[in-house]
Amino acid sequence: xxxxxxxxxxxxxxxxxxxxxxxASGFRFSNYAMNWVRQSPGKGLEWLSYIRSxxxxxxxxxxxxxxxxxxxxxAKDSLxxxxxxxxxxxxxxxxxxxxxxxxxxxxxxxxxxxxxxxSP
Amino acid sequence: xxxxxxxxxxxxxSPGEGATLSCRASQSVSRYLAWxxxxxGQAPRLVISDASNxxxxxxxxxxxxxxxxxxxxxxxxxxxxxxxxxxxxxxSTWPLTFGGGTKVEIK
Numbered sequence: 001x002x003x004x005x006x007x008x009x010x011x012x013x014x015x016x017x018x019x020x021x022x023x024a025s026g027f028r029f030s031n032y033a034m035n036w037v038r039q040s041p042g043k044g045l046e047w048l049s050y051i052r053s054x055x056x057x058x059x060x061x062x063x064x065x066x067x068x069x070x071x072x073x074x075a076k077d078s079l080x081x082x083x084x085x086x087x088x089x090x091x092x093x094x095x096x097x098x099x100x101x102x103x104x105x106x107x108x109x110x111x112x113x114x115x116x117x118x119s120p
Numbered sequence: 121x122x123x124x125x126x127x128x129x130x131x132x133x134s135p136g137e138g139a140t141l142s143c144r145a146s147q148s149v150s151r152y153l154a155w156x157x158x159x160x161g162q163a164p165r166l167v168i169s170d171a172s173n174x175x176x177x178x179x180x181x182x183x184x185x186x187x188x189x190x191x192x193x194x195x196x197x198x199x200x201x202x203x204x205x206x207x208x209x210x211x212s213t214w215p216l217t218f219g220g221g222t223k224v225e226i227k
Contacts, residue, residue, distance in 0.1 A: 044219075044220050045221075046218065047209075047216040047217065050216070062215065100166070100169075106166055107164070108166040110164055113163055
C-alpha cells in the first residue's frame with residue numbers, strides 16, 4: 001500500500017524553528033514530485049510547497065517563501081519541511097501529499113498529518 | 121493568484137437526495153481542477169481529477185463537470201458516508217490554490 005507518514009510536529013514558540021519529515025512507502029519515491037499542504041484549526045486547505053524529483057525544482061506559497069525550505073532524500077524515501085521564524089498563524093496540521101502523475105498531478109495520497117502549534 | 125470560490129458554504133440535505141457543489145475560478149484553469157473530500161479528523165481524499173475523472177475507488181454517484189472558470193461536483197444520491205467537506209483545487213498556475221470548501225451536512 002502507498003503510505004505517507006508525517007512526523008516532527010509539536011509545540012514551538014513564536015520565532016522558533018521546527019523540521020517536519022514525511023516517510024514514504026509502497027511506491028518508488030524518486031519518481032514522484034511531493035508537496036506540503038497545511039490546514040489551520042477549523043479552516044481550509046493551503047498549499048505550501050512543491051519539490052520535483054528529476055531536477056529538484058521547487059515552488060513555494062508567498063506565505064512561507066523565505067521562512068520554509070522543502071527538501072527530499074530519495075535514498076531515504078523521505079520529504080522534509082524546515083520551518084523557521086514561526087508565527088502563531090503557522091499553527092496547523094501539516095500534510096505531505098504525493099503528486100499522482102509523477103512530476104505533476106493531483107494530491108494523492110495524503111499523509112495523516114502532523115500538528116504544529118506555535119504559541120508563547 | 122487564482123482564487124477559487126466555492127458555493128454554497130453549507131449544503132443541508134438528507135440521505136438519498138442529490139447534491140450539487142459549485143467552484144468558480146477567478147481566471148481560466150482549463151480542466152486543471154480537482155475535488156477532494158475531507159471527513160472530520162481525516163486527511164483529504166481525491167475524488168475527481170481533471171474536472172471530470174473519478175479517482176480510484178470513488179463510486180459512480182460522484183461526477184464532475186466544467187471547464188474554464190465554472191465547475192460542478194454532483195453527488196447523485198447521498199449515502200451516509202458522503203457527508204463531509206469538499207474542496208476544489210487548481211493546478212493550472214502557481215501557486216496551487218484551494219477553494220474555501222463546501223460542507224455537506226445531514227439535514
